Amino acid sequence: MGINLAIVGSTGAVGQTILDILRENNLDFSLNNLKLLASENSAGTKITFGGKEITVEAANSSSFHDVDIAIFSAGSSVSKNLAPKAVESGAIVIDNSSAFRMDDKVPLVAAGVNYESLYEHEGIIANPNCSTIQMVCALKPILDHAGIKRIVVSTYQSVSGTGYQAMKELTEQSPKYLNNEAIEKQIYPHQIAFNMLPHLDSFDENGDTKEELKMVNETKKIFQDENIGVTATTVRVPVFIGHSEAVNIETKSKLSACDARQLLENFSEVEVIDDPFEAKYPTPIEIAGKDQVYVGRIREDLSIDNGLNLWVVADNLRRGAAFNALLLTEYLAKYII
Amino acid sequence: MGINLAIVGSTGAVGQTILDILRENNLDFSLNNLKLLASENSAGTKITFGGKEITVEAANSSSFHDVDIAIFSAGSSVSKNLAPKAVESGAIVIDNSSAFRMDDKVPLVAAGVNYESLYEHEGIIANPNCSTIQMVCALKPILDHAGIKRIVVSTYQSVSGTGYQAMKELTEQSPKYLNNEAIEKQIYPHQIAFNMLPHLDSFDENGDTKEELKMVNETKKIFQDENIGVTATTVRVPVFIGHSEAVNIETKSKLSACDARQLLENFSEVEVIDDPFEAKYPTPIEIAGKDQVYVGRIREDLSIDNGLNLWVVADNLRRGAAFNALLLTEYLAKYII
Structure with missing residues (x-):
């Protein structure tokens, strides 16, 4: 049993870095299914991962059924719009945008610094700003x-x-x-x-x-x-x-x-x-x-x-975004979900 | 009656900028004679200034007779070696290097900030570091x-x-x-x-x-x-x-x-x-x-x-070096020498 992971913004700089780090395979969780999502413009792009070709799909409110964790890296407006839908569908969202960072109900977690805040999540977890x-x-x-x-x-x-x-x-x-x-x-x-x-x-x-x-x-x-x-x-x-x-x-x-x-x-x-x-x-x-x-x-x-x-x-792109999000994914997979 | 100015390090980045600013002719002093000095390597270089060609001479201890003000921009070791000789020859030295900046007997002067310190000079005046x-x-x-x-x-x-x-x-x-x-x-x-x-x-x-x-x-x-x-x-x-x-x-x-x-x-x-x-x-x-x-x-x-x-x-190169040195030259020419 691995986790079902979705990446929203999979064709962007952070999304591509997430895929690079997953390919390096140094993280302590296993993937069951990987779903690649992006804007309408990028939908249809083919990305090779783990020996097979994955077609990027347009992200919408029905994209998150059967998703355990969705990492959002597509900007604040996409996160504001779709992250709540992903949570409604049962996913935990790790959001790279600034949309929810200062929301009292959203833990803001830097890996290795305050993992313990993850336990307070109500569906959305915010990745801090890179800097x-x-x-x-x-x-x-x-x-x-x-x-x-x-x-x-x-x-x-x-x-x-x-x-x-x-x-x-x-x-x-x-x-x-x-x-x-x-x-x-x-x-x-x-x-x-x-x-x-x-x-x-x-x-x-x-x-x-x-x-x-x-x-x-x-x-x-x-x-x-x-x-x-x-x-x-x-x-x-x-x-x-x-x-x-x-x-x-x-x-x-x-x-x-x-x-x-x-x-x-x-x-x-x-x-x-x-x-x-x-x-x-x-x-x-x-x-x-x-x-x-x-x-x-x-x-x-x-x-x-x-x-x-x-x-x-x-x-x-790595520590300041993709790697932090994946370390949070790892922690969630190991200890929380 | 203008001043007799010598530039030591005249072929370097700051020396060339001093010449650029002198050519712009916005400073309130007049030049009588301009002497261009540099290392042995650069001696013989011809520089056009004010419609005539000036040959760069190798700087040495006898270069400063008949010089009113000598601006040094050739590094600390040249300044340590030759600035005292220039003063002995009767010149006032404005030194761009760090050689004398922290010397108690040497005023360290940023133009427009502490011109008044110029009156305390004993021959050498230091230009502060650019930063x-x-x-x-x-x-x-x-x-x-x-x-x-x-x-x-x-x-x-x-x-x-x-x-x-x-x-x-x-x-x-x-x-x-x-x-x-x-x-x-x-x-x-x-x-x-x-x-x-x-x-x-x-x-x-x-x-x-x-x-x-x-x-x-x-x-x-x-x-x-x-x-x-x-x-x-x-x-x-x-x-x-x-x-x-x-x-x-x-x-x-x-x-x-x-x-x-x-x-x-x-x-x-x-x-x-x-x-x-x-x-x-x-x-x-x-x-x-x-x-x-x-x-x-x-x-x-x-x-x-x-x-x-x-x-x-x-x-x-300008405010942080050449222009500051020329503003000090202007002040010396107008009020002190």
Whole structure:
């Protein structure tokens, strides 16, 4: 007996990454049936998986009979519309969109950080935002050991977070810029090639982007502490895969860089790469395609009593989305359903 | 009567930018004689300036007779060796390297921020590091109005800060990466194309880079306040020209984002680009070739009582080096020599 899994948004960047990880077959659950769903536009696409060809079907409210777990990665409006239907049909939904993340009835779960919240689910479970997942993974052992008072984070986020069209835009703009040819902009409001855009998602009236507010609010929810101060500046950078974050924290009790490094080395979700004299620190090019959260540049911040700086890098499609969703699937399959 | 100006490192990225700005002729001093100096390797190069051809000479200890002001942009070892000789010959040295910045006898001057320190010079004046200059310009009016307790800065620094060879490396690596060809690394220890390197200059025993410590120590010296807390994470990004900075500050007294914006709009060294609903904020591509410091994303940080976030972008070759040195030259010519 394996589980019947449906993937909504199976032709997108995250959907394809879910299939890649399933093909690697390193997760501790077995699949009975795999149903691939997408928009009307992508329906009919043939995808080879496990030696057979699966035809992508158009997702609709009757797609979820006989589905145990449905992973949604097709944007908020699809999730808002179809996730409740999937739950009515008896499926558990793991939703990659932001649609339900701040809903009190929906657990927001970063794998390895707060699996225990899964037990409170009422049908829908939310995957945190990619930039939140890697940060809370890197901070969890520090939170447990020393407490965290405040987080100041600046991000360096790759274009794959926007999807395939944005990767195409960076691929096309880069040689055009080098050849002094006219640049076309379709996905981003400014050129992304060889540029920095402090603009992810839309702005609110205080001048924060929704991406920044996601990092603030999701971190508080996952850590179950409304009093943690969090402020974020999120920046889109010309990198294809892998988000980087400069994370500055103020802990409640003193924690040396050496002790923080040890805590992180002992934490299952994190790999420490921190030997600066040998130029060893994580970079997006090096960690793309990998599943863990990579932490380096662990050092004390002497501007306050209990300050620490960390450099946190993860594959946003894998750790920040697909792999987190599959780890939640694994946990549900093993312990809950 | 104009001034006799020498440029040491005249064939490098900053030296060439100094010549570009002099050609634009927007500064309020007149040149009598321009002497172009460089290493033995570049001696003999012909550079056209003001309608005549100037031959670059090899810099040595006897190069500075009849020179009023010598701008050094040829690295620390050249400055350490030749700047004292230039002073002995009667020249005032404006040094772009880090050689003398923390010397108590050497004023460290960001134009428009602490011109008054120029009066204390004993022959050598230091130009701050590029990443420091743009940050102190953006913070000066806030410092004067509300005081600053602490700064947390993350940088996004372009390859031109390393020089022409690094610009060439990014130019060459980018299409090779897109075509799946082997990448050659000469200037940086990792691929810079489509990547992020949290590594500028060398590391110290606490894990900070020298670039990060420059931002800490130079800011304290320029603001003449050892008690300002400063912590920095400096990152090299695949941008050709223009450094960006996510600057988080804690002010001593409350300052609204609206008031901070007004202070910055009224400050001569800064141009505010801050209309996020119209996708208006500074980006390096847009400000490259310009001389001011550009500030956007001005917003309150609600994680502490008196928090503010700013996004600060400037052309590192111009504002961060050549233009600052020429503004100091202008001030010296008008008021001091």
